[in-house]
Amino acid sequence: MFTLVNGLTTGMAVFLVAAGLTLVFGIMRILNFAHGAFFMIGAYVASTLVGSAPRSVLALIAAAVVAALVVGVLGIVVQRFVLRRIQHVDEHYMLIATFAVMLVCVGFVKLIWGLEFLSVDPPPGIDTGVDIFGLFVPSFSLFIIGSGVVVFLVLDFVIHRAWTGKMITAIARDGWMAELLGINVPAGIMAAVGGSFALAGLAGGLLLPNQTLSPALGDTFLLLAFITVVIGGLGNVRGAFIAAILLGLIDGLNTMFLPAYPGVAIYVGMVAFLLMWPNGILGESRL
Amino acid sequence: MKLNRRHFLATSAAGIGALAMPGVLRAQQGETVRIGLITTLSGPGQLYGNYIKDGCEIAVERLNAAGGVNGAKIELVVRDDKNSPEGAVTAFRELTGNGIKLFAQGTFTANLLGTLPLLEEADVTMVMVGASALALTHEAFNPRAFRLGFSSPMCFGGYGNLMAQKHPEIEKWAMLRSDVTALADITNAFSNGLKAGTEKAGRKVEVLDPVLVPYGGADFRNQISNIIGSGAPGLFNVLQGADAISYYKQARTFSLDEKFKVLCDSANEFAIAKAMGANTPASLWSWTGWYPAANKDNAVSDEVHKAYIKLRGDEYPNWYIGVSHDSILTIANAVAKAGSLDAAKLVPTIEAETPQGALGKIHFRKEDHAFAGDLTYIRFGRDDKNANGWSVFETAQLPGAEFLERATPGSKLN
Numbered sequence: 001m002f003t004l005v006n007g008l009t010t011g012m013a014v015f016l017v018a019a020g021l022t023l024v025f026g027i028m029r030i031l032n033f034a035h036g037a038f039f040m041i042g043a044y045v046a047s048t049l050v051g052s053a054p055r056s057v058l059a060l061i062a063a064a065v066v067a068a069l070v071v072g073v074l075g076i077v078v079q080r081f082v083l084r085r086i087q088h089v090d091e092h093y094m095l096i097a098t099f100a101v102m103l104v105c106v107g108f109v110k111l112i113w114g115l116e117f118l119s120v121d122p123p124p125g126i127d128t129g130v131d132i133f134g135l136f137v138p139s140f141s142l143f144i145i146g147s148g149v150v151v152f153l154v155l156d157f158v159i160h161r162a163w164t165g166k167m168i169t170a171i172a173r174d175g176w177m178a179e180l181l182g183i184n185v186p187a188g189i190m191a192a193v194g195g196s197f198a199l200a201g202l203a204g205g206l207l208l209p210n211q212t213l214s215p216a217l218g219d220t221f222l223l224l225a226f227i228t229v230v231i232g233g234l235g236n237v238r239g240a241f242i243a244a245i246l247l248g249l250i251d252g253l254n255t256m257f258l259p260a261y262p263g264v265a266i267y268v269g270m271v272a273f274l275l276m277w278p279n280g281i282l283g284e285s286r287l
Numbered sequence: 288m289k290l291n292r293r294h295f296l297a298t299s300a301a302g303i304g305a306l307a308m309p310g311v312l313r314a315q316q317g318e319t320v321r322i323g324l325i326t327t328l329s330g331p332g333q334l335y336g337n338y339i340k341d342g343c344e345i346a347v348e349r350l351n352a353a354g355g356v357n358g359a360k361i362e363l364v365v366r367d368d369k370n371s372p373e374g375a376v377t378a379f380r381e382l383t384g385n386g387i388k389l390f391a392q393g394t395f396t397a398n399l400l401g402t403l404p405l406l407e408e409a410d411v412t413m414v415m416v417g418a419s420a421l422a423l424t425h426e427a428f429n430p431r432a433f434r435l436g437f438s439s440p441m442c443f444g445g446y447g448n449l450m451a452q453k454h455p456e457i458e459k460w461a462m463l464r465s466d467v468t469a470l471a472d473i474t475n476a477f478s479n480g481l482k483a484g485t486e487k488a489g490r491k492v493e494v495l496d497p498v499l500v501p502y503g504g505a506d507f508r509n510q511i512s513n514i515i516g517s518g519a520p521g522l523f524n525v526l527q528g529a530d531a532i533s534y535y536k537q538a539r540t541f542s543l544d545e546k547f548k549v550l551c552d553s554a555n556e557f558a559i560a561k562a563m564g565a566n567t568p569a570s571l572w573s574w575t576g577w578y579p580a581a582n583k584d585n586a587v588s589d590e591v592h593k594a595y596i597k598l599r600g601d602e603y604p605n606w607y608i609g610v611s612h613d614s615i616l617t618i619a620n621a622v623a624k625a626g627s628l629d630a631a632k633l634v635p636t637i638e639a640e641t642p643q644g645a646l647g648k649i650h651f652r653k654e655d656h657a658f659a660g661d662l663t664y665i666r667f668g669r670d671d672k673n674a675n676g677w678s679v680f681e682t683a684q685l686p687g688a689e690f691l692e693r694a695t696p697g698s699k700l701n
């Protein structure tokens with residue numbers, strides 16, 4: 001049972017990071033290698049705001065929101081100067097360009113925050129554990145699970161129910177036609193890309209007490225986030241949510257049944273999923 | 288002046304002799320003794336490369352302030368290995384191409400394995416800074432290279448032995464490590480040292496197989512739950528860097544302090560306490576290569592410590608500072624004693640000399656050039672009375688030579 005809860009925790013942590021990654025692919029068809037680096041910047045920005053010991057859960061969430069705004073603005077800058085220019089070139093150039101952005105981000109973090117490890121504690125209220133029907137569950141795990149579900153519900157509502165989401169979906173599917181219909185396409189793309197990056201910053205802030213801050217932090221979740229996006233279906237937020245949960249559970253079962261081979265089941269799982277659903281569980285989506 | 292045959296021969300001989308004089312002798316006339324430092328100054332590992340650079344620069348500053356090497360100033364020429372063997376070889380070739388014969392290089396074994404085969408052709412003497420892999424003094428042994436680092440059997444065998452002495456009441460130990468094969472040497476050495484120590488005392492100890500976690504992982508809670516479920520009262524943790532700190536953070540919720548009577552960390556020493564502050568575990572042992580407060584009677588250690596505080600404002604330097612300082616000291620001392628930059632003269636001098644460094648007497652085993660100095664262990668933890676939120680409670684030192692693995696230069700240790 002603990003494995004199940006922990007699998008959900010891992011899954012939701014991965015989803016928080018993967019959400020922005022799949023969104024930016026859905027809008028601009030760009031696999032953003034720099035996404036992990038912006039997650040890291042979000043974590044550093046939030047840590048600067050709350051210090052090593054956040055006073056409350058609210059303070060942590062507020063810092064995460066500010067981090068999201070900061071990273072969102074950085075995302076708009078990246079979109080304006082990098083992503084927009086490579087939108088119509090071959091995928092290889094996109095990967096190289098976003099890889100270069102990642103290196104710039106890591107250098108930026110080293111300059112501002114240095115190389116030493118930093119740590120932020122969970123705030124009071126989510127720093128202990130709770131007993132649920134005799135099962136000890138870390139309260140921070142519940143916080144991560146809750147955060148993941150809330151972010152998914154909000155994203156799903158915005159994309160599939162709200163007017164803004166429909167506008168962005170229209171732009172993603174046929175920008176030319178959307179423009180003919182009077183939609184401000186550049187502004188829509190900028191808002192959507194900014195939102196995608198903001199999600200990375202938000203994830204960095206929310207997961208802050210879970211990880212150690214170092215210039216390598218971006219790598220921690222990036223691979224898992226990519227796997228999630230691929231398994232769920234490129235650009236499909238609902239698919240990413242389901243894939244993240246499945247990956248978390250697979251990882252948990254891996255620890256239980258194959259402790260000598262940690263992390264292996266995720267890759268085996270990815271191969272199995274892709275053999276069954278080559279386009280991802282819910283298929284590729286342009287939002 | 289009339290130039291006769293005898294005068295001509297005498298003058299020519301003097302001139303040729305002067306030209307052929309070893310660099311150090313000409314250096315005495317105002318030139319410098321150049322030492323190449325190859326370390327990691329970018330990418331992963333940069334943190335440790337920076338420590339090494341700081342330690343070496345402190346050594347050069349101290350030695351030059353004391354008159355240099357036989358009157359010649361030491362010049363440190365620093366190059367980045369870009370954390371790759373190719374980068375290390377490129378830097379090595381550039382520096383040897385510029386006539387540098389003395390090298391300090393560290394810390395990653397893979398990068399050293401790139402340059403070690405090149406030492407003969409370049410006629411170079413090298414001190415390997417901080418590197419611990421057995422290969423460097425065994426299958427890849429090069430007689431021109433000296434390892435100023437601590438092998439796993441030495442420092443972690445000693446560690447296990449120390450725990451057997453300090454905690455005879457612990458009859459069962461659990462271990463946790465990243466799924467990196469190289470780290471298996473550490474858990475094996477600790478386990479062997481523990482078993483040897485308890486057997487010597489006429490007792491027995493059970494050491495469980497290590498619980499493995501993915502390197503660079505995000506979540507360690509499943510493994511923490513497994514470790515706690517093992518029922519072992521002693522825990523040896525071989526996670527490194529950010530992984531180790533994330534693990535201690537996540538383990539706090541599980542009251543790790545209360546679940547284990549003795550917590551041992553392999554080698555993260557103060558990185559944990561500096562990051563976690565008041566949430567550092569209550570009591571944690573760690574090996575360290577250099578801790579100034581454990582060397583109170585060592586004036587060199589004190590001076591290096593003060594120089595580092597002046598340089599970085601940090602009272603708790605990483606152990607690489609002391610080790611890298613002593614690497615330069617070893618080279619400078621040998622050059623001064625041998626009066627030459629030639630490896631043929633420097634190697635036997637380094638083998639024979641035991642200069643006083645920050646770590647204590649710098650001594651290498653003659654057969655395989657393995658460092659055979661003292662071992663230091665520290666116990667630190669949460670302390671509400673200290674402004675840092677943590678304090679060092681206890682230190683212990685062991686003679687490293689007693690725990691050195693068997694010398695098998697040129698072949699793998701079985």
